[in-house]
Amino acid sequence: MSTTTQRHPPSQWPTASLALALLIAWTLAWYFDTASAIVGIWWRSETFTHGFLVVPIVLWMVWHKRAHLALLQPQPSLWVLGLLLLSGLGWLLGDLVAVNALTQLALVTMLALLVPMLLGMAVTRTLAFALAFLFFAVPIGEFAMPQLMDWTADFTVTALRLSGIPVYREGLQFVIPSGNWSVVEACSGVRYLIASLTVGTLFAYLNYQSTKRRVLFIIVSIIVPVLANWLRAYMIVMLGHFSGNKLAAGVDHIIYGWVFFGIVIMLMFLVGARWSEPEPSVSAADLDAVTQRKPLPGKPSPTAPAFALVAVLAAVVVALPLTARWGLDQAQNNAPVQLVAPPQLAAGWAAQAIPDLEFQPAFDSPSAQINTTYALGEQRVGVYVGYYRQQNYQRKLVSSANVLAQSDDPIWAQVANRGKDINFNSKQINIREGELRKASVNTSSGEDRLTVWLVYWVNGQLTASNAQAKLQGALQRLLGRGDDSAVLILYTNKGEGDEGAQRLQAFVQANGAQLTGLLEATQHNQRPPN
CATH class of the missing domain: 3.40.1000 (Protein Transport Mog1p; Chain A)
Structure with a gap:
């Protein structure tokens, strides 16, 4: 009796991985100024220093999913080129009017879109959380500062009045019997919010498996730092008021704020850990499918030329916005500005x-x-x-x-x-x-x-x-x-x-x-x- 073995199509992971790596390098080379601007903000801004950890964490998330990825066959998707082109247009619009947030978001979006374009939607669904976490590399969020400052002032003034302390307020400045106070940028709480959202999202990924629990915890990680910052501002003013402005003055209130924030976040994690869910492991049958090289479900295995074609088209699309920008720069008025105030109106x-x-x-x-x-x-x-x-x-x-x-x-x-x-x-x-x-x-x-x-x-x-x-x-x-x-x-x-x-x-x-x-x-x- 003769036996027949079922031949498994060769894995395209080496070809797809090489094409993805080359495209990422190509994109970063073309948009080096935007990428270096992101890193520059990480370096000089305490609010966004966590950006240095984002890429290593994303790479760890991908490595963590390696057993699941081994069960999938990469499938290039040409339709993603349209989304890549739209992202490039977003970068062009942002660069024309010098909006850092838009150009940097567009660059990270282009990098993330390379995954579904070269590896397919099945792989993208497996890596969805890692790709979403990559957007924490974008130093964005300070646009919320004015609104957060208004909310902080509203809460602090209301809480002081409820505590029996008379307050005279104008805008973000207010006066109480013991002295003058103002809500400045450092009091907005935007640093606490961004830090809490980043670590809260990572905590949700590590401790929960259901999308519902992850989303709920991320929402909590947004609400808690905002409320905590309001309480922090109120307590600092009260400390200054009752100590004759000897406590919580100068840099002290920043230190007190971070200590208070650290305690609040630790309590949030301790409570969140009560509902943690164990991560499901790859089943023995799934492992057998890999070790015995049984046919993988899905479409027929793509060939190396298919990956090469998609990669070349993507490289062209990536280069289009910068090419258009160069053409528009040629129409720029470079003459010195002559502006003189009229002596008479x-x-x-x-x-x-x-x-x-x-x-x-x-x-x-x-x-x-x-x-x-x-x-x-x-x-x-x-x-x-x-x-x-x-x-x-x-x-x-x-x-x-x-x-x-x-x-x-x-x-x-x-x-x-x-x-x-x-x-x-x-x-x-x-x-x-x-x-x-x-x-x-x-x-x-x-x-x-x-x-x-x-x-x-x-x-x-x-x-x-x-x-x-x-x-x-x-x-x-x-x-x-x-x-x-x-x-x-x-x-x-x-x-x-x-x-x-x-x-x-x-x-x-x-x-x-x-x-x-x-x-x-x-x-x-x-x-x-x-």
Whole structure:
């Protein structure tokens, strides 16, 4: 009696693994600037230092799944090329307007998409958690800082009042009988949130098997640090209040905060461990399928040329965004910006030789700027224009660093920020209205306060929205019109009631057309209209 053996198609893992490694290297080489920017943020920012551990952890997760992966046959998927192209477009849009978060997210997305494209969906499902964890390498999350700061201030002030302590609050600053306090960036809790979410996600992966439990624990790891930061802020103010500001002052409150956060996270892990689930092992039948080389379920085994074809197409798609960027750079206006404040505006407004209003917005590295006070009788209005051309990651119009006043500004403190509809050149537009007061003054005197209006000018369009300004800038670049844009800031003494806003509205009605004409002339390197 003769026996026949069932032939198993040769494993394509060596071919697929080599193609994947080469494509990853190819992608990182093309996008080296973006990748190095990610590592640079890891290096200099304590908030994102954990990024150095993300890639080793992802590699360990893949190694941990090696027995399951051995049961699968890699299958290249051409349809993923469309997603890869969309990710590349996202990188291009982000790079055109210098948005680090978008370019870095797009790069990591491209790297993650190489897995389903070369190895197939079965392998991707096995590695889904590892691929998702890879996104913790992206240094993102500080966009939530303003909202977290507002919530922290809201909770702290409410808790102090419930504790019987009188509080006077303006914006993120408040005064209690024992001293002045303010919620600054370090008090937002964003560091605690990012750290908790990262380690909480890893804990969920290691201790739970069901998707439901993993998702629930990740949600808990988001909520707990936010609540803990509110309690931390309240307790620090109380410590300072009852100790005559001898405790929890200076760097002490940062140290106390991390100690408190560490205790809270340990308690969260101890509670979460009560519902841990053992990891299922690979069955003996599965191991036999590998050792006896029985046919693996799924599609027919792909050939080496199939992997090569998909890899070559992917390499071309990866290179397309940078090629397009090079072409768009050729249309860039490289002429020096010529921006001069007009000595006279409409209706008798004249520039002052020595400005009465002393205010300098915190906008970094504009290509050119003017900051001039105009006078009409006893009225004074300051005009600041920050003009941007050839924007990059160090010089850009819309940035979290570009604000009316930094939190540590020694002269001005921002106490209000809101949207406002105004009449500008016979059109209704939305601007951003802020209120600043002298940092050393605790009174509500209108002479110690400024009413400030801010609006962006991008390709002839006015908007107060950061997102719209970015989108307009990206569209302008894609159409080959360069990246000229500006911020227009008007400011005046607040005075009594709504006096400052009324003065700014009258100034805009009289001079809005001349101000936008100045920007348009600067864009085309022409003399401004008289």
